[in-house]
Amino acid sequence: MDGMVMSAFSLEFSDCLNYSRYDEITVEIFLSSNQETHVAVEAKVDTGSKFCIFQPRYAFLLGFDLKAGVRETIRTAAGHFIAYGHEVTLTVSDIEWDTVVYFAEMENFPVNVVGRIGFIDHLQFGLVDYEQLLYLGPFEAA
Amino acid sequence: MRLREMTANCIMGVFKTVLMAAKTLPHTRKSSIGKVDLSREREWILQHGHLYVGEWVVLGDGALVGHSADGSEIGAMVEKARAEGIEAPYVKFVREGSEPIWMGWL
Numbered sequence: 001m002d003g004m005v006m007s008a009f010s011l012e013f014s015d016c017l018n019y020s021r022y023d024e025i026t027v028e029i030f031l032s033s034n035q036e037t038h039v040a041v042e043a044k045v046d047t048g049s050k051f052c053i054f055q056p057r058y059a060f061l062l063g064f065d066l067k068a069g070v071r072e073t074i075r076t077a078a079g080h081f082i083a084y085g086h087e088v089t090l091t092v093s094d095i096e097w098d099t100v101v102y103f104a105e106m107e108n109f110p111v112n113v114v115g116r117i118g119f120i121d122h123l124q125f126g127l128v129d130y131e132q133l134l135y136l137g138p139f140e141a142a
Numbered sequence: 143m144r145l146r147e148m149t150a151n152c153i154m155g156v157f158k159t160v161l162m163a164a165k166t167l168p169h170t171r172k173s174s175i176g177k178v179d180l181s182r183e184r185e186w187i188l189q190h191g192h193l194y195v196g197e198w199v200v201l202g203d204g205a206l207v208g209h210s211a212d213g214s215e216i217g218a219m220v221e222k223a224r225a226e227g228i229e230a231p232y233v234k235f236v237r238e239g240s241e242p243i244w245m246g247w248l
Contacts, residue, residue, distance in 0.1 A: 035174070038175060038230035040230045040233070057233070058233070091175060093177060093178060095171075
């Protein structure tokens with residue numbers, strides 16, 4: 001143990017979400033395109049995903065013209081797909097923010113994913129998978 | 143050894159401060175629509191989802207508003223839910239539970 005330096009770090013979170021009722025690490029969110037048009041969605045948390053990607057049906061439910069958004073080609077382990085970015089208000093727990101999320105072009109896109117840009121980058125985020133607990137709070141600069 | 147690590151930590155701290163200053167700080171606020179809680183909707187899916195595999199379902203306040211295999215019909219159901227006072231209708235495509243395991247990283 002000589003020479004070993006132990007450091008203690010601590011973070012504070014405003015909420016703790018239990019995802020034990022889901023197969024994967026899942027968050028319940030609201031997406032809205034304006035103050036009146038909200039939709040409730042489940043999304044899987046994927047720290048390896050750069051963007052937040054949703055099934056295209058949600059773009060239509062939020063009143064967006066899907067292909068009028070910012071076009072991006074998203075590369076994956078299994079290939080690539082096209083998605084379009086639109087500005088939304090994203091709510092998780094009792095925190096909300098304005099951001100750009102992407103909607104897949106492919107009609108049968110199978111999943112909703114929240115990734116780094118647009119989700120994780122707005123939060124302090126702690127995970128204890130053994131207990132299936134996700135700790136969340138708004139990002140606060142140290 | 144301790145001094146070397148403290149110096150390294152100090153340099154990293156300065157580096158982090160410079161990087162943070164260059165990035166735009168994310169702005170968050172308290173939800174204008176209240177706290178997200180879809181526990182009743184999740185419970186409904188666990189209880190009844192197997193009856194709607196391959197369909198879109200629209201739920202509000204933990205109860206079924208409508209369902210259809212045709213996604214283009216969902217918009218009308220969401221509007222109906224909103225007209226009934228459901229501020230954020232829950233919309234989900236129900237998949238078969240025996241589908242391959244999700245591996246993430248899109």
